[in-house]
Each structure stands twice: as C-alpha cells, then as structure tokens.
Amino acid sequence: MAENTANQNLFQLTLREARDLIKKEGSEALLKSLNARIESVNPKINAVVRFDPAKYNPGKGSGPLANVPISFKDNICIHGRETTCASKILAGHVPPYDATVVDKLKRAGAHIYAQCNMDEFAFGSSCETSTYGPTRNPWNTEYVPGGSSGGSAAAVASDMAIAALGSDTGGSIRQPAALCGVVGLKPTYGRVSRYGLIAFGSSFDQIGPLTKTVEDSALLLNVLAGHDERDSTSLEQPVPDYTESLGRDVKGMRIGLPKEYFDAEGIDPEVEKSVRAGADLLKKKGAELVTVSLPHTEYAVAVYYIVAVAEASSNLGRFDGVQYGARTKAQDLKTMYLETRDAGFGEEAKRRILLGTFVLSAGYYDAYYLQGQKVRTLVREDFEAAFKEVDLLLGPTSPTAAFKIGEKAQDPLAMYLSDILTIPANLSGIPAISIPCGLTSRGLPIGLQLMAAPFDEAKIFTAAYALEQEIGMYKQRPKL
C-alpha cells in the first residue's frame, strides 16, 4: 500500500489512507482532488451520474469513517437525492428516506458522495443499458466495465471514488470488479440490510463494497453488516471486526478448486492460467489445494433467469406511473399503464419483465418457477457439501476479461452466460469476493473469486488479503 501520501495524487488514496489523512488534515484537500478527478476523467468513462460538490458538502462527521467520501450505485436510496436505477421510468424520483446502508455510513461519519452508473435496474453485465449511456472500462475505453455495478467499479478503478457500494444479484459486484481490476465483495445474503435498495431479485440481492483493496472492503463491511429490523431477510448474526482477519496465516486452509469453474466452456485460457497461478500462491503460503465438484453449476444460469426475473417482474410492477417517476398521460388507466411502461423501460428491462411474467403465469409456474426453486436447492446443496470439505472455494470470477462495448449487446444469451461463475453464490446466498489477479495480454484485468460458507466473510478476507499482498495488483492503475 502506498505509504507516502505526499508524493501521490490524493484521489489515488485507498479508503484506509483517506481515513487516516482526513483524521489529521480534514477532507478538504482530498475532496478537491477527487472533484477535479471526476471533472477530468468522467467524460471519458461515464461512471458517475450524479455528483454535486457545491450542494453536498461533507458534514462534520465523526466516527470510524469520518468525512470519508463514499459513492453509491444509483439503486441505493439516498434521502433527498434523485435515485433512478439508471432508468427513464424513475427520472426525477427523489426518495424520502435513506437506505439502511446510507444511514449506517452517515452514522459512521462518512460523506455521502457521488452516485454511479449501472445497467438499468441492475439488468445486465456490461453497464450498457443505462439511460445515461454506457460506462467505459478505465483500462481500455473500447471495453465494457462489466455490470451491473459497472459505474461503481469503474469509478473506483479510475480513482473517481475512494470506495463505492454496489449491489450483486447474479454477480453485479464481482464481475465488474473483475473486469475493472478492483475488489468487489458480495456478502452473505442477510449480512447487509437491503432496506432502501431498489429491488431486482429480492431473494438474491445483496449490497456490498467495491474498493481498491481487501482491507478497504473489510473496513466497509464492518460498517455495513448487521441485522436491520426493517429488513426481515437480514439475519441476527454477530458482526466481527473483519480487519482482524487480515494478515492471518493461510497455512492449513483448505482451498477447493471447483472443476466446473475451470472446465466450463468459454473459459479464456489466459484467465484460467492467471487464476491457477493465484491458487498456487496460496499453496506456496501453506494452504492446501483440493479439487472439488459443484455438479449443478451448469444449471445455475438457467435457474437464475427464471427465479430472479420472476421476482423482478413483480418488483417492477410498482413502476406504473401512478405515484412516482415518469407518467405518460393517456385517456384511460390501461393505456396510461401501457404507455408509461413502454416509454419508461429499456429493452432489457422489458425482456426480463416479460420473461418473469411468463414463468409465473398459470400453467407455467410449476414447470418453470417451482422447478427452478428445486434446482436452486440442489445448487445450494452442492456448496453445503463442498464446505464440509474445504474452507474456501477458488475460481475465476468471470470466464473472460472485459469484452468490447456492443459485442454482446445484441446477444442476451451470450451476455447471460458471462455470469455463469458468479450466479451460483447468489443462488445459494454464500459470500464471495473478486480480487484482481493479473492482466491479460491485452492489458485487461482478470478477477479471482473466493467463496465461503454463509457468514464466513472473515475467511475470505484472510485468503484474499494474503493473495493481494503476493500479487500486488492493487499497485497498478489504468493509464487515463
């Protein structure tokens, strides 16, 4: 980690460094640097969609993250600030309340900073479906940053954010983290409150941090984690100090390499090689590598695109022009509904609403939704069996590094398959992280994924931190 902050641009600071600097000198210099960075870089990247330094000055925060600027994916409600899920249908929507994570960060003293681009309603893996236009990958602006939290990942990767929050329904934190070369954590389902996260797939969605380092991820999870009485799906599990798991020895840890994650069709050999090298580093440090099998992996994408879209079709019903957001005026109610939703939703949102409505329809429910839930149980059981044998599972985050903008936009199926290695963790609710483990020959980041049993985030941090220190990728930055 850069120890000498005097010689670097302040926008490059990690969360921990920023926190320490602000403690000594206040946040003014850092904010000036960060604001200027957004002004100069964002036109190229389009990662930040809302940011108003004049209006949202830092408060006189106190607490563990006092005045540290944190950015947010545009589907996390911030009291008094427009929050739209990057969708036309929510244009002008200003939530009257804070999401629990925002509330917690405010209590920790954090500065609620910028709002980041995303795929519309978190539907996508490329950040191309936003009403604000695509976000570009800071490592190569011809390429996508991944999605759906592509704005958050790209903002962190391009030093426009010290750290950001994203949400992960089928890989939406980890896949863009992998493609942008940053650290992205999806906590255990129920670890972080979903209250105030505009829902996509309610039984999958989980908020998590996108950061420059593993340490920053642990620092943020310390603040975000915990039961929330406003979210019945958040669980009453004690919250350890996750920073204590950093620097612990990985010696004796059993790391499982799921063969399906390396053998799957479409895995780029460069990715496979880099991830295996990462595994070998852990072995060198005393961890034990074992090959395991997660036999139902091949069904994960299919199941996900039944159950998650079913929930989405219901969750998005409320965007009907009645109470908030955009309304297309019409002579009668039904026409108003149809025209509002036709004008307000983009292509991918419509596709998923249709798909979800179909699988829940009378006569199809048993064959799709119910069957999907059964297979979901099988996927969960795969993991339960595996975690009886190993502490962690290790594999690639994404089968490939970033793809070109437009490359998969017309081929939804190819796009869906890019989430094949991240979706299983959402189906089973387990925690998983993506950390950068190398660059491809084209200079694009590669992500390595570590998964653990429910509420075993601490183990993830131990291994991820050890790897990060060995690999040293966090020191590399895209040239912009």
Added chain:
Amino acid sequence: MNDYEPVIGLEVHTQLATESKLFCSCSTKFGADANRNTCPVCLGWPGALPVLNSKALEYSIRVGLALGCEVTDRLKFDRKNYFYPDLPKAYQISQYDMPVNKGGYIEVESKGSGEKRRIEITRAHLEEDAGKLLHEGVVGGSLVDYNRAGIPLLEIVSEPDIRSPEEAYEYLVTLKAILQYLEVSDCNMEEGSLRCDANISVRKRGETKLGTKAEIKNLNSFKMVQKALQYEIERQINSLENHESVVQETRLWNDEKGQTFPMRSKEDAHDYRYFPEPDLVPFTISRSRVEEIRKTLPELPGQRVERFTQDFGLSRYDAHVLVQDKTLAHYYESCVQAKANAKLASNWIQSELLALLRTRKLDIRDCPVKAKDLAGLIRLIEEGTISGKIAKEILPEMFESGKSAEEIVEKKGLVQVSDPKLIEEVAERVLQANPKSVENFKAGKKQALGFLVGQIMKETQGKANPKLANEILEKKLGH
C-alpha cells in the same frame, strides 16, 4: 321455486384491530386526512421492505383457534400480482397455499331454535388491504387515499354450505359475534372493518353437482347480503326456468334498485401470478405459542348461550339476542350480578332498553343508564315499590338525567300505593262514578273490571298496585 336449492358460500374480510398496519408502523386509525397514515413501506416506495406485525398474527391465530381451525406451523406469505392504482406495489401481500388457518367451522342456530347447522370454514388467511380510489368531485382523473393500504385483513372463506339467505345472515351475525368476543376486530361495516362477498348458485333439489355461481359484491350490511341473495336466487332460478344459462360473473348489489348488476366485465380472467413473497422469509410458529394464545381465548358466544339458558333460565331465543353483542351480554350479566331478576332483566333490556337506544340512535356501548341502575329499577318492580307502568315512565328519565331509579321515584313520589285502605277509598269513588260499568260487570261483562281498574290507576296517577286494586274491586263487586 321450491324445486331449487340455493348453494351459498361467503368470503368475509375482517380488519384486525391492531394499532399499526400489517407490515409497517403506520396507524390504522379510521378517519384521518387522506394519505396521512402512510410511509414508504405501505406506499410501496422503491426499496422499502415489509416487516410482519406480530399482533396481527396473534389475532389471526385467535380467530383460527376459536373457529376450530388447524393453525399452520409454518407461516408463509405470497404475492398476488395485479395492476390497480389503489395497490401501491402492484402486488398484494397475501397467503396462497399455506393460509394461517385451515379448516374449522361455525355453528349457526336459526333464531335461537336450538337447531344448529355446521358451516365449514375453508380457510382464514392474513393479507394487507389496498387503498381507496376517490372519484367524486375530481375533474380529469381520480385520487387515491392510501391510509387503508397495508391494514391487516383476515379473509375468512366458508365452504358452500349455506342453504338460504336467512342462514347467510345468521352465519354473519354469529361470525361477527365471535370476532367481537375475541376482541380482534371492531366489525364496523360502515368503516369497512367487516366486508362480505357472496358466492351463490342454485341447483335442482337432489342434485349433487354445483350450479354456475355468481359472485356478489358491494354488500354493505348483513341485511343487504340477505336481500341480495334473495334477489339473486330468484334471478338465477328464472334464468334456468327460461332455459337460459347462468353466467359465471361478478355482480354488484344496487341497494336502491334492489337488484344485482353485472360488474363492468374485466378484459380477461385475472392471472394473479402468485409466488412466495421473498421479502418475508417463512418461519415456524411454535406449538407452545399457539397454546399460549389458546389459553387467552375468552368464553365464546355459543358457550355463553348455553350458560345463559342453564344458569339464568332464559329461552334460547332470548339468550341469543343478548349474546350476539358482547357488550350487551356483559350489560345483561352486570344487571343480574346487581341482583336484578334474570328473566325480568332479559325482558327489560330486550324490549325497553334496546328500543330507547334505537330511537336515540345509540349503541349499547354508549348507554347512559348503567347496568347497576337498570338493575335498581328492576328491583323496585320486583319488590312492588313501583308498577311496571311507572317503571316504563322512569326509564326514559334515567336516560336523560343519568339519575338512579330510586332517586327519581323518591323525588317524584312515585312509590306504588299498596295500602289497601287508600285503594279501597279510591275504589269506592270509582264505583260510584261509574254505575254503568258496575251494571255491565254484574250482567257478566268481565271486561268492565279492567276498565274500573284503569280508573283506579288514573285516579292514583298510576301508583296503585294494580294487583291489589283488582282484588279490592272484585271483593266490592261481590265476586
């Protein structure tokens, strides 16, 4: 007409009398300004999540236990999806395949006849209410009031076991009494805390297959339910007699016209796309919790009817009338506890007291005459201090002034005259003044005696003991 048999099932939505809504902490109070009792959760704002009100669950279980239902051991909610402006999330959180209560029954007794019929309950499930559309006085659109959105409802569905409009009425009266005894609902139909839809078909007697049913909505009172069912039975029978088929549809009751009309047809059959509510994880209801709740169940109306007939010697009919309203039953019992004769108290409450309450449009809850004061009045009659006639004059005064019967009797000098000497004097005067009646009586016209007694009562401003007056007259007339 008699060749046909009606088959009726009722769906009752009862609002559970919790302080706060089913999934948020907003107030459930009726009559607040539009949209005052709302928050992001019951408005379905993006990102908001439901949290179950455990009181609503407890109330649901109380109802389930009182109706003899099987209470589920796993509580699960489902989403019922449809678009309508009063439904803020475009889905209603309800229960589909695992209602909190399954099975059960209500025993319906027709007019205290002692003949009980068992109406089976299919299910009673917990769900949230929708808001309310306002069209009146709105130009170029409609307004929505979401105060009601998210209020807890228990939907109690009967089997098609009901065989007449009267029985439907009795079912509703019985159910309402049970809900009131359980203190889980105000059961106020005007405020919408009790609503009823009726499913009805007719079939030839002896037929076992069900006919095509119609669903009737907009039934705002139990009497309306009865009237609408009566109308619908005749309409359906007429259709069948004229070889027309009954259409399966939803019909609205128009009370002014006394008819049902087809509801504006919905474009196509609704597919509600039910699926498990992912925001509320199913959880186990422990048997010990259910048993704890069972211990708190009060005496129920049926049990109380039995007790009133046995302990107080009331007829089943009288016991039914008194028991139907929990407050009334309590009032009656307080009267008896205050040493009023049990039968007299029953008569006085059912005839005089209820009539007075009706003319003053008061509920028994707001009765200005306390039970112990009515008991005092009844004791005065029993002891012979005042006549029943005087008592009937005193009661309205007690109503107005809130004074006890004793006070009024004393102040106005209304104590019954039971002194034979005094009555004899008056009798003498009356006989002399009415020679014609005396003649008539002696000629065998017995009713002349009644007239003469009346004259004595008149002379004494109703204070003479009528029994004594009767005896004295008879003696004097040489009987």
